Structures are given as structure tokens and as C-alpha cells.
Amino acid sequence: MTPISTCQPEHLHYLKMLARQYPNVQAASTEIINLQAILNLPKGTEHFISDVHGEYEAFLHLLNSASGVVREKVDDLFAATLSKHERDQLATLIYYPREKLEEVERETEDMREWYRITFHRLIEVCRLVSSKYTRSKVRKAMPPEYAYIIDEMLHTHYGDNDKRDYYEKIISTIIDIDRASNFLVQMCELIKRLAVDHLHLVGDIFDRGPRADIILDSLLEYHSVDIQWGNHDILWMGAASGSRTLVATVLANSLRYNNLEVIETGYGISLRPLSDFANEVYGGCDTHCFAVKLSGEDAGNFTERDKLLAARMYKAITIILFKLEGQKIRRNPAFGMDDRLLLDKIDYAHRCITLQGVTYPLEDTDFPTVDRTDPYALTPEENTLINQLTASFRHSEKLQRHVRFLYSKGSLYKVFNGNLLFHGCIPMTAEGEFMTFETREGPLSGKAFLDYADQTARRAYYSRPGSEEREFGMDFLWFLWAGRNSPIFGRERMTTFERRLILDESTWTEPKNPYYQFYNDPAVCDAMLRQFGLEGPHCHIINGHIPVKSKKGESPIKGGGKLLVIDGGFCKAYQKTTGIAGYTLIYNSACFRLVSHEPFAGRANAIRENQDIASTSVVFERLESRMKIAGTDVGRQLQEQIDDLMALLWAYRSGAIVEDHKE
Structure with a gap:
């Protein structure tokens, strides 16, 4: 860190503006501690989808399921305690809470008991998907009308006898005042919101498909x-x-x-x-x-x-x-x-x-x-x-x-x-x-x-x-x-x-640019990445546009793993050519996972039969250690904020800027 005495005047001017937000040593120190803690959390999950071409039902299903991430969390929690049918139903409920709830209400005699059990399960899923975020970030993602209640339930452990009655009273009150259906929908939406931190859509939203x-x-x-x-x-x-x-x-x-x-x-x-x-x-x-x-x-x-x-x-x-x-x-x-x-x-x-x-x-x-x-x-x-x-x-x-x-x-x-x-x-x-x-x-x-x-x-x-x-x-x-x-x-x-x-x-031929031959060469991929300031073992080019003909043995992984083509025929018009119904990519703190999907049977069938898109997930690259936010683009921005706050501390302690201790 550069001593404040050697800082340029414009830097000192910037620090004075920063002091309006953090007016004293205590405020600046608290924010530094908070940002340092965030840097050590696991990186959020990124979801990559390409070439959806108007196929809204299949797209929304992949969005709801996060290409299998939500179902994976359900299985992680309940594989030993719930049957496959019960896990299927719970996953479908999370994907389509309003529609599935209508079906459950028609078929279930004791909705009170069903709500009680389901709320416990949803809280467990929500607790798992929120574990990599700060409590503050999770709170901001919550529906405002239920933020306090959900926050309490996420951080109250049912095994604690002193808290069990408190936990059950929250649930029973929600049911008694006829807010159970609304609360359930909001819980499911929160789970989906937390399952994926960021979505990348790599082009072609329009044409071919209907809407x-x-x-x-x-x-x-x-x-x-x-x-x-x-x-x-x-x-x-x-x-x-x-x-x-x-x-x-x-x-x-x-x-x-x-x-x-x-x-x-x-x-x-x-x-x-x-x-x-x-x-x-x-x-x-x-x-x-x-x-x-x-x-x-x-x-x-x-x-x-x-x-x-x-x-x-x-x-x-x-x-x-x-x-x-x-x-x-x-x-x-x-x-x-x-x-x-x-x-x-x-x-x-x-x-x-x-x-x-x-x-x-x-x-x-x-x-x-x-x-x-x-x-x-x-x-x-x-x-x-x-x-x-x-x-x-x-x-x-x-x-x-x-x-x-x-x-x-x-x-x-x-x-x-x-x-x-x-x-x-x-x-x-x-x-x-x-x-x-x-x-x-x-x-x-x-x-x-x-x-x-x-x-x-x-x-x-x-x-x-x-x-x-x-x-x-x-x-x-x-x-x-x-x-x-x-x-x-x-x-x-x-x-x-x-x-x-x-x-x-x-x-009729439309010859492809030579890029589509050269992208099989790892050295060419490295040269392209360097053009954009990227270098290292876990840097990749991610493309769509040209459907991968998987039924002919073509792999979406090119250039020795440096380039991924995730257009696998999401659009029905291309599925006869590709043999599948699209690829998606999941990048979490531990690995890159490529997911290939079979054709979607439709939203109505998914709700009625609890039928997910049949998918095959392959981990094609693991990270040497779990990536933390410090290693991401957001982490680098947070580190810059920390550096600025450290400079502000120096300014306070050196007397270059006077603290404000207003009550």
C-alpha cells in the first residue's frame, strides 16, 4: 500500500469522498473485515446456456432446475430418507410451485400435515443452497415480506430442543393465517435464486422455436x-x-x-x-x-x-x-x-x-x-x-x-x-x-x-x-x-x-470460416485467449452457434479442453442432426461440468408426472482446490475496495483526513 504522504492529490481527493461513506476508523475497519470474509467464501455457481431459439418450455425448465443442480441438492439431503418418487415430487414442486401445489391440493386430504412436512424439507434445501453466501446476501435475496421469518428458520436448528417449539410455532402460524401457499411459492423461488449465482446466455434467443x-x-x-x-x-x-x-x-x-x-x-x-x-x-x-x-x-x-x-x-x-x-x-x-x-x-x-x-x-x-x-x-x-x-x-x-x-x-x-x-x-x-x-x-x-x-x-x-x-x-x-x-x-x-x-x-453450401478448423488446436485457442488477456490452466473459450453432431461422435470439447461448444440442438429443428437436445455448462467452485440433455416432454408432463429432463452430467475439469471469491472478477473488485479502505485507514491515522465521530 502506498503511504498517504506520497499519494497524488487526486488520490487524496478520492479518499475524502470515500470518507463520506466510512467517516471514521471503526466504519472503515468494519467494512474491511466484512469484505475480507466475503473473499474467503466459495465462488458462486455459474450456469451457461446457448442457442435456445424460442424453445421457452425447455429453457424455463432448465432455468428452474439449474440443469440438475436443484435435483442434486435434493438427492444430497434426502437420498437416504425419501423414496425416488418423493424426491421427484419435491424437485418438481421447487421447479413449478404454483402448478404442483394445485395438483397436491386436489389429491391430499390433510394439507396441514403436508405443509408442515414440506416446509421442513424446503428449509433444509434452502439452507444447503445458501451455505456458500454471506447471511447478508441471502437476506437480500429473500422476499421482503418473509425475510425475517425465513432468516430465523434457516438459522434455527430443529435439533435444538429449546428452539423446536419456536420453529414449529412459526410453521403452524403460517398455516393458520392462510399464508402457507404463498410462503411455499416464495421459498421455492428463493431456492432457485440461490442455486445459481449468475447465468450466461451465449446467444440466439430468437427464431425457430415459438416464443x-x-x-x-x-x-x-x-x-x-x-x-x-x-x-x-x-x-x-x-x-x-x-x-x-x-x-x-x-x-x-x-x-x-x-x-x-x-x-x-x-x-x-x-x-x-x-x-x-x-x-x-x-x-x-x-x-x-x-x-x-x-x-x-x-x-x-x-x-x-x-x-x-x-x-x-x-x-x-x-x-x-x-x-x-x-x-x-x-x-x-x-x-x-x-x-x-x-x-x-x-x-x-x-x-x-x-x-x-x-x-x-x-x-x-x-x-x-x-x-x-x-x-x-x-x-x-x-x-x-x-x-x-x-x-x-x-x-x-x-x-x-x-x-x-x-x-x-x-x-x-x-x-x-x-x-x-x-x-x-x-x-x-x-x-x-x-x-x-x-x-x-x-x-x-x-x-x-x-x-x-x-x-x-x-x-x-x-x-x-x-x-x-x-x-x-x-x-x-x-x-x-x-x-x-x-x-x-x-x-x-x-x-x-x-x-x-x-x-x-x-x-446451397455456406462454407464455414477457418476458425472452425483451427479451434481444434490448443495453441490457437491459447492465442485467442491471450488476445483477451486470459492465460492459465482453467481459462476457456465458450461458444454456441454451430450445433455439435453428438450422434456422429462429435465432442463439444475442442482444442484439448480449451474450447467448449455448448450448442447441442436445444431447438427441436436441430435435434435430428445433433441426436440430443442441447448442452449446458455448470461452473462451480470445484469443477466444470458439461451436461447433455434429452428432448423435453413438455411442461404439463413434467408437472403431472414429476418428469425431469433426462440429462447426463460429466465433470470434464476439476480445480486443484476449491475456488474462492478472491479468485474471481468480483473478488478482484472487492480487493480493490479493501486496498482503498486500507489507504483511508492510513489517511485517518496519519492525520491527512480527520475522522467524523458524529453520534
Whole structure:
């Protein structure tokens, strides 16, 4: 510690401000003792989830169960005293307290005795999950109306005869005054709150699954979370920012996979203008290339008329999308994507297109709104339509609230407790070097480019509407979504045009960035970690984005254990490819544990049958000794506070600052 006599004046000025909070030696000393004690507590549990893609029921179940952590605590306490069925029921009660309680009330004659027994069990679970926290932190996590009662019960041991009557009286009073159900729900929520200290969501909340908005509603209420933006998140962030291109992309994707519930029900955005336009303009057009994908259960609910309307809407918005993408590419030559200008390459007379010197027949050239002399120009009707749809995205209060949350809690990457988290990749060349991008700040690569990309993405939302900064920010969000070797797209090209209009599947390929070969090399992983200031035996890169094909023997552990890909097919659309239903990662004070999950049978079944997600947990890395808070990022911040308080003590004792002993 630097003696106060040698401190710079600005340091002394800071200490004088700190003295307002800790006005004397006693106050500063008490806080030092408190912070030192916290540093010696075990590190809290971190929970990592990726690529949830709107699958809200499975996501909420993993959130409630903490990927098995809650059930593990129940088994630790009661394996010798409760049957498996009783433990299953207790775990389900903690996951879904309101719903499970309704079922119990229908089936149980003596609810008073059931409550008494269950409260004892919940207190035991709560005591176990709270053991690694300070009493103050646990108290702050408690529901205010029951904080005193729960605190008393957690710190009153039933084995103490002098306290037993006191303990039982608390429980009986709760039941007598008809607060048992409310108290039970609050206890279960507290257990889930304490089971995980911090949640990391490594991208792609949106698309594919039905209700990303429900997932975001739950995250808004979560006690401690960060998000690394995925390409599908960036897509919706751009649409909410007012990018007409990304609005068209959201709608095209949602129509293609018949995933309109989140748009219409979740965010209250009407598609009536699009359906009217599609029927009027594309009513007599061929739409066979634009048939929407229907799952087995959806197909039975769709009439032929419904299917035809959906295909017309999909074709209408896709042609608008192709035009708007072309405008962006022309407006931004630095993106280096002129080869993706395809509408002007169509040979209408021969119904074909030439790509990279090869001519392919086109399945559809019936595009009534495309001006062959100026193919990227919108018609006045298209311009009015996309402006109207974009305004609906901009004026959806719920969507705007969710996107503000994504900006406030999210980023392109995050460094946290020795781990580097990002959704896609750090773009690399075929030679294994960090790829250089031409930007407005000059050529950038690696961490510098990701920092630039993060800042530019924020300008799309926060810069003044109509400003050049906002317009370029929205263009850049589109680049992040679909641009060549974008760090969250990570591919050479997005072949939407080819997939819709060319039968030859060789044109559909989207070559991955070389990152996805080099990340198997431990030396390359170490070099990436060093770019972000990380080095050591327990530092990792944690990715999502590319589903791990576990059924083909692919491992999520890459680079000799330095890199983890935790996209295992959480979304139902990918589960046939992956063979499982997702990975999650648990990092506690003792180890890293990778959990693979089987498909979720649904919330109703979980409640009725006490059926958890079948999971396999593997400890892939143990720490040499239990990590304490002192070894975490929070611990380093606390140590800085301790150092400042020690300097304040020196100032008091040297007379540089006078103590305040007001009563």
C-alpha cells in the first residue's frame, strides 16, 4: 500500500469522498473485515446456456432446475430418507410451485400435515443452497415480506430442543393465517435464486422455436445475467432499430418456418398489410418455391388456402428482402459482397443464372415487382409496405423493451472469471491468422474488430434517428447477420437466394470460416485467449452457434479442453442432426461440468408426472482446490475496495483526513 504522504492529490481527493461513506476508523475497519470474509467464501455457481431459439418450455425448465443442480441438492439431503418418487415430487414442486401445489391440493386430504412436512424439507434445501453466501446476501435475496421469518428458520436448528417449539410455532402460524401457499411459492423461488449465482446466455434467443418473447420476459426478472449476442438476436435487434432489411429478414424467416406466433401474439405486430399486398400482387404467380415448412401438428391445421396465402406472403417479402440486401451491398463496398448481387444476374429469357462461371436453371422467375433495368428498386407499393411493417416493429413496446434489455445486458463477447464467451467465432484466415476487416477506423482484426463491431452495433439503436451513424449502424447489423465471415455468422455466404430458386444443392453450401478448423488446436485457442488477456490452466473459450453432431461422435470439447461448444440442438429443428437436445455448462467452485440433455416432454408432463429432463452430467475439469471469491472478477473488485479502505485507514491515522465521530 502506498503511504498517504506520497499519494497524488487526486488520490487524496478520492479518499475524502470515500470518507463520506466510512467517516471514521471503526466504519472503515468494519467494512474491511466484512469484505475480507466475503473473499474467503466459495465462488458462486455459474450456469451457461446457448442457442435456445424460442424453445421457452425447455429453457424455463432448465432455468428452474439449474440443469440438475436443484435435483442434486435434493438427492444430497434426502437420498437416504425419501423414496425416488418423493424426491421427484419435491424437485418438481421447487421447479413449478404454483402448478404442483394445485395438483397436491386436489389429491391430499390433510394439507396441514403436508405443509408442515414440506416446509421442513424446503428449509433444509434452502439452507444447503445458501451455505456458500454471506447471511447478508441471502437476506437480500429473500422476499421482503418473509425475510425475517425465513432468516430465523434457516438459522434455527430443529435439533435444538429449546428452539423446536419456536420453529414449529412459526410453521403452524403460517398455516393458520392462510399464508402457507404463498410462503411455499416464495421459498421455492428463493431456492432457485440461490442455486445459481449468475447465468450466461451465449446467444440466439430468437427464431425457430415459438416464443422467444417468453424467454426474454423471464430473463428480465432474472437476478444476474449476461448475454452474448447471437446472429438471430442481432437480426431482431436490427429490426427493432428500424432496419427495413432486417424487418424483411425476420418476416421471411418466420414465414418460412411458420413461426408467426412470436410476431403476432408475442409482439402484437399485424401482418395484415403483408397478406393484403401478397394476395393483390402475387395472386396469379407461381409460388411453389416458397411453400412454407409445416411440422406434423401444424400441417393438419392448415387448409390449402392457408398454405397458398403463406407462400404468397413469403415470396412477396423475400423479393423485397433481395432488393434491400442489394441496396446495402451497393451502399457498403467495404463489406466486399458484390458477388451476392444476384437479381441483376438473372437471365429471364432462359430462366437461368450464372454463378462463378456456372449456369444454373432457376425454378422461378415470376417476379412481377422486379424492374429488369433496375432490379434493386422497390416499387412504390413495396416501399409503403416495408415502411409500414418497420413502423410496427419500432412501435411494439414489448419488443423495444426486450431489445433495450439485450443492449444493456448483452455484448458481442464477454470475459468473465477467466472464460471468454462469444456466440460465433473470431474470424481467421486459411493461414491461421486473425482475419483483417476494413472499417471506418482502419484495418482491424481479433479483439480490436470485435470491440469495433460491438460499438457500431450499439449506434444502430442509440444514435439519433436519421443520422448517418444510425444508418450505418443498421447496415452493419445486417453485415453481422449475413456478412462474409462476420464474427457471429462465421460463414463465407448466406445462400437464401440459391436455396429458394436453384435445385442444385451444391449452390446451397455456406462454407464455414477457418476458425472452425483451427479451434481444434490448443495453441490457437491459447492465442485467442491471450488476445483477451486470459492465460492459465482453467481459462476457456465458450461458444454456441454451430450445433455439435453428438450422434456422429462429435465432442463439444475442442482444442484439448480449451474450447467448449455448448450448442447441442436445444431447438427441436436441430435435434435430428445433433441426436440430443442441447448442452449446458455448470461452473462451480470445484469443477466444470458439461451436461447433455434429452428432448423435453413438455411442461404439463413434467408437472403431472414429476418428469425431469433426462440429462447426463460429466465433470470434464476439476480445480486443484476449491475456488474462492478472491479468485474471481468480483473478488478482484472487492480487493480493490479493501486496498482503498486500507489507504483511508492510513489517511485517518496519519492525520491527512480527520475522522467524523458524529453520534
